[in-house]
Amino acid sequence: MHVILVDDEQSVRDSARQWLELSDFTVDDYEDAREALKTITTDYAGIVLSDVKMPGLDGLAFQKEIAAIDPHIPVVLFTGHGDIAMAVEAIQGGAYDFVEKPFDPERIVETIKRALEKRRLVLENRQLKKALEENEGLDSRLVGTSQPMRELKRELTHISPTIANVLILGETGTGKEVIARSIHEMSGRRKGPYLALNCAAIPVNMAESELFGHKNGAFTGAQGSRVGKLEAAKGGTLFLDELSSMPMDVQGKLLRALECREITPLGDNTPRPVEFRLISAMNDEPQKAIEDGRLREDLYFRLNTMEITVPPLRERKDDIPLLFSFFLERAADTYGRPAESLPSESLALMMSHDWPGNVRELKSLSERFVLSGLPAEQRIPKLLSGKVIDCGESSVSLRDQVSLFERHLIQKSIDRHDGNIKCVMDDLQIPRRTLNEKMAKYGLSRS
Ligand SMILES: Nc1ncnc2c1ncn2[C@@H]1O[C@H](COP(=O)(O)OP(=O)(O)OP(=O)(O)O)[C@@H](O)[C@H]1O
Ligand SMILES: [Mg+2]
Secondary structure, three states: OEEEEEOOOHHHHHHHHHHHHHOOOEEEEEOOHHHHHHOOOOOOOEEEEEEOOOOOOOHHHHHHHHHHHOOOOOEEEEEOOOOHHHHHHHHHOOOOEEEEOOOOHHHHHHHHHHHHHHHHHHHHHHHHHHHHHOHHHHHHHOOOOOHHHHHHHHHHHHHOOOOOOEEEEOOOOOOHHHHHHHHHHOOOOOOOOEEEEEOOOOOHHHHHHHHHEEOOOOOOOOOOOEEOHHHHOOOEEEEEEOHHHOOHHHHHHHHHHHHHOEEOOEOOOOOEEOOEEEEEEEOOOHHHHHHOOOOOHHHHHHHOOEEEEOOOHHHOHHHHHHHHHHHHHHHHHHHOOOOOOOOHHHHHHHHHOOOOOHHHHHHHHHHHHHHOOOOHHHHHHHHHOOOOOOOOOOOOOHHHHHHHHHHHHHHHHHHHOOOOHHHHHHHHOOOHHHHHHHHHHOOOOOO
């Protein structure tokens, strides 16, 4: 966090700055309080350290001006010998604390740490309030009202506004990606980028370049330069999925980048600063992954500042009806099919199923339910009979999905234009001949 330092004497500024920087604070100093004031806003993430006696705006007046912008920005005043009465007045007027000149470096650092902590809490609480207001957004993204889901959502609302790294654990298909995205959306970084990288989906030898970027010609086949995900996520959130699939040496580099907050792209030698919040996820047990040599323990401890475990669907079966109807409606809309209601025997069957593929399996089942040609009451028994449902994102071939979607779009356009073929042609930008062929193929008519 940040410190604004104001004193009309250069020597005081220099020595205070030196102590503060040694203690890892970032400092901006000003000779004139009016200049400093221009940089202060309600979401200023820091505190102010100011002299009392200054030409122009003095410390007390300065403090009042700051309080008018945001009464919760801590102002610490420097007081010379004999200003104690003034200092007391300042504190009564809302200043956070005062330190006497010549100051004791340790005391000043202590005071500032406390003031910064207070400021951090104020900002975090404000974020939290905002996030609570946006909690309805969470409900529409992350469907589920069972007890475990309510607890999970409460936890998400709390941690989202913070800057803490989050590690999301849970079986396959439980919703880890949905959760990562929700955390970003509920954080102060929602306007920044959200970048996701699935470590299992990139070739091992490309992992480093994906994360850190590379310069032209850095390795065989490196054409052009590329900005790595760590750098591109500046001001936003980086989601690293399937973390334990990341090569161990790259995990080491990632750890260093997190510690130094800078990276060096491949083939480059100038380090660049990085600034992002890291969310990671994996569907195996961290302890097991560490033992198997797939996850670095030191990296694990760096990433799990907050650890969230998403319960498997079989432990929150109360969510099944709601999730099913949510996916059913979406699938019906996508494929232009009616969303027929679920026969009660079918629901009972679903409640007794174990869902090894979790929510993804349920989603797949609802899509098949919509697309199935069987009578409604036979669909679920047939689909759930025997084996586990294929959990590919969709169980219908791409060609069939595209056809269904195409049929749906044409049907919609015909409806919208009351069967006026000329308008449909313009709308979909296809020639009459193609439109006729497709309408014949899909059995569509003008009425
Ligand atoms: N609570 C939920 N509400 C709405 N959709 C959900 C929910 N949970 C999961 N989904 C949906 O289920 C599918 C699987 O979820 P997701 O991809 O987030 O799982 P995952 O935990 O990342 O799985 P994996 O470990 O296999 O990557 C996605 O289509 C997602 O949108
Ligand atoms: Mg995933």
